[in-house]
Amino acid sequence: MEYKIKVTTTYKCSLERAFKTPMLCDLSKVHTGFGLMPKVTHCSEDENWGQVGSKKKIYAAKSLTQKGGFVSVDHILERIENDYWKIQVDDFQSWMLGFYKFVGEWKTTKIATDNVLVEYTYTLHSDNLMFYPLNWLFAKAFWRMYMKRVLENVKQIAYDKEPYKYE
Numbered sequence: 001m002e003y004k005i006k007v008t009t010t011y012k013c014s015l016e017r018a019f020k021t022p023m024l025c026d027l028s029k030v031h032t033g034f035g036l037m038p039k040v041t042h043c044s045e046d047e048n049w050g051q052v053g054s055k056k057k058i059y060a061a062k063s064l065t066q067k068g069g070f071v072s073v074d075h076i077l078e079r080i081e082n083d084y085w086k087i088q089v090d091d092f093q094s095w096m097l098g099f100y101k102f103v104g105e106w107k108t109t110k111i112a113t114d115n116v117l118v119e120y121t122y123t124l125h126s127d128n129l130m131f132y133p134l135n136w137l138f139a140k141a142f143w144r145m146y147m148k149r150v151l152e153n154v155k156q157i158a159y160d161k162e163p164y165k166y167e
Contacts, residue, residue, distance in 0.1 A: 001132055003139035006121040007147045009155070010111070017158040018116040019082045019108045022150075024050055024164040027058070030153045034146050038063035038071070050166045052079050058089075066094055083108060097138055098128030120151055 011018045022030065033039030038060040043049075046056035055075045062068030071093050078086035090101040107119040122143065126135045 001126050001129075001135065003124045003126070003135060003143075004121065005124070005139055005144050005147060006119065007144065007151060008117065008119045009151050011116045011118055011155055011158055012114055013116065013158045014114060015082050015108060015110045015116050017161070018118055019085075019106075020164060021158040021162075022106050022154045023076070023079075023085050023087070024166040025154070025157050025162060026165045029157055029162070030150055031060075032149075032153060033061065033063070034149055035142060036063070036065050037146055038066045038068070043074075046166070050076070050079075052076050069093075077103075097134055098126045098131035099124050099135065100127055101125045118151065120147055122147060 027043055028040045031037070031040035041059050041061055043056045043058055046054075048054040049056050053076065055073055057070055058072045058074055059069055060066055060071045072089050073091040075088045075090070076085070077088055078084065085104075085106040087104045088101055089104065092099070102125070103123045105119075105121040107121075109117040109119075111117050124135065124139050124143065126132065128135075
């Protein structure tokens with residue numbers, strides 16, 4: 001079963017900043033922890049991050065649902081410059097309510113000078129029929145809230161013009 005969640009907002013910055021910031025910045029400043037989601041601490045094996053086909057290991061702090069340490073792998077599936085990113089998160093190191101992968105999309109559309117529409121979509125993939133009601137609740141309630149927090153964190157990094165970790 002697939003659960004698709006989409007949130008949108010407008011960033012008042014350049015198209016390039018709105019496009020590059022979520023994928024090329026320090027991930028620990030984006031995923032700062034919220035409820036069940038632990039704070040990301042760092043990444044490894046990320047030498048080519050930012051290029052299609054690249055991947056990186058994600059590490060998180062200890063939480064109620066995670067033992068801490070290596071938690072998942074991010075992959076870049078598609079990159080269309082100043083327009084669209086598609087990533088996949090998988091290889092979860094702890095039980096994720098029956099989810100086996102998340103596919104994220106980040107679409108940027110220039111509306112005017114320093115005014116960019118950001119469409120942030122995640123599709124959560126589950127393969128355990130028994131957990132479908134819980135998966136639906138998680139996706140529609142918790143994950144949507146979490147995505148809104150991520151949008152705000154990315155917006156602040158873009159506005160502060162923080163240097164990218166990756167190029």
